[in-house]
Amino acid sequence: MTLKKLNVAELRLGMYLHGFDGSWLQHPFWKSKFLLKDANDLRAAHNSGVQTCWIDTARGLDVEADAPPAPTPSPEPEAAAPVPVLAPEPAKFDQELQRAAALCLNARDATASMFNEARLGNAIDTLACLPLVNDISDSVLRNREALISLARLKSSDDYTYMHSVAVCALMVALAQALGLDEAACRDAGMAGLLHDIGKAHMPLDILNKPGKLTDDEFATIRRHPERGHDLLLSGGTASAAMLDVCLHHHEKIDGSGYPHRLEGDQISLLARMGAVCDVYDAITSNRPYKAGWDPAESVARMISWKGHFDNKILSAFIKILGIYPTGALVKMRSGRLAVVIEQNPATMTRPVVKVFFSTTANAHIAVERIDLARPDENDVIVGREPRGRWDAALIDEMWAGDLASRGIW
Incomplete structure (x- = not known):
């Protein structure tokens, strides 16, 4: 070189x-x-x-x-660490939300191009993904809620690409929460971005089918981890961790997953992390055949699925999101309904919310922002509220503002 x-x-x-x-x-x-x-x-x-x-x-x-000599490069300029040694300055949720929106747009297009390259049979150079993982890591370090929450607003048309971006961000945040070192955080983010690359070799009519898959169609989709593993292996630049997460992110702790029915400690740490991040983003996202579940409902259901996830990893994951993640619809002790708009790191049960409806009066009320962690605030969350009867766009607009209605990804 x-x-x-x-x-x-x-x-x-x-x-x-x-x-x-x-x-x-x-x-x-x-x-x-x-x-x-x-x-x-x-x-x-x-x-x-x-x-x-x-x-x-x-x-x-x-x-x-005859051109003038160019400056001599420093040794190994391509080896810059993807997770910066000096962490970016923390940012408020609203501030990072705008930067995260720009990142989502560019990341969607970059990931779509990568999948198209794979569909054409071209090898994937995973090193080319490092700058994108850098930018996602920086956003998560500034404010992990913003990008993680915003990526959930993906359209069903862009699901495959934005799902990869969302899982990348979730993996970076989870790796940091688990105290993994810089190299492991890098591998976690790279693995999250590439975990579903095998879907580039799946038939588009099955991937985008608006209804339930037949048994044969599901059997085809279940082959995407192995196809992805082969694709990354042929590129020659994927780490062992990336290959492993791509191949084993659908394994379950009780051995009922696929493709190899691994169980317990047979599943690597990063693959167990990938299973949690992959499922959460999948069930909270809108798909051609169903609307995404409420974030708080999704967390509750994941807790109830015995034998599916590593409990230690799931617990760490919930601490990242909160028991009532940003965007969750909740009912207050006062009888008001509210949308969670921001977490309070010191107390998972007392986030910042916006109240908008009174169930006692059965009427909309003036929207009010309430920090439930304030010492003088007496109202508390008493449970989740089903989203079914409410306008999903209105709920998302409470925390994402006009980004919820742009339909930009």
Whole structure:
């Protein structure tokens, strides 16, 4: 490998692009290492607004011989840690929500491109995913609620792609909560992003079917972990952890999962984490054949499924989300209904809510924001409220504002 740094304006066809300087969000490609052989790609790079980049002269053309020498690169520039050593400054929920929205849009498009590459039979370079996992990790570190909650608002059309993004964010947050080291947090995020890549080789008419799958269709879908494992293995860049989570995220603690019916400690830690994150996002998301369950109802159901999850991991996961996760519809002791809009880390049972309806008067009331953790606040949550009779868009707008109605992913 012979790396050289140059201005993006100096890029020309035939050069091997090794990477851009700056955030992944700034450049126009889902991957950053490829041979520039398409004029449209070259134009996109020139118009990206990114100032400098790296080329590998051993795999493509060098700069012109009469061009001024480029700066010498520092050793191993591609090995920047995906989970920063210096954590980003914490952000308030509302602040991070806006940044998370921009990240969701770009992450959806990048993940869709990655799946399309896989459908075309091209190998997946997992190293190209590191910048995206970096940005997701940074968002989770600033405020883990924002991206995790927002990714749940995915449309059924974008489910496969945004599910991968959501599971990535959930895996990073769970790894951090479990006290895993930097390398393990990186692997957790990468594994979450790539866990369902095998669905790129599943028939689209089955993936997007608006009704219940037949037994034969379900048998086909059950092969996606093995197809994904083979796909990642052929790329040659996936870690053992990524391969394992891709293959075993549908295993269950009691041995009733697939594809290998592993049980207990036969299932790796990251695969057990992947099982929890995968199921939570799946059951809280809208699908062609059903509306997503309320977040609090989903947590309650997951607790009730004996033998499905590792209890220690599930407990850590619930501490991340709260017993009443952001977006949950709840009933107050006062008879009012409320939507959870933010967590209070010190007390899972007393989040910040917005009340909007009185069950005693059977009428809408003025929306009021209440921090249930305040010492002078006497009202408390007494239980979950079924979503069935309520406008889902109204509920989501309570905590996500106009992002809930944009339909942008």
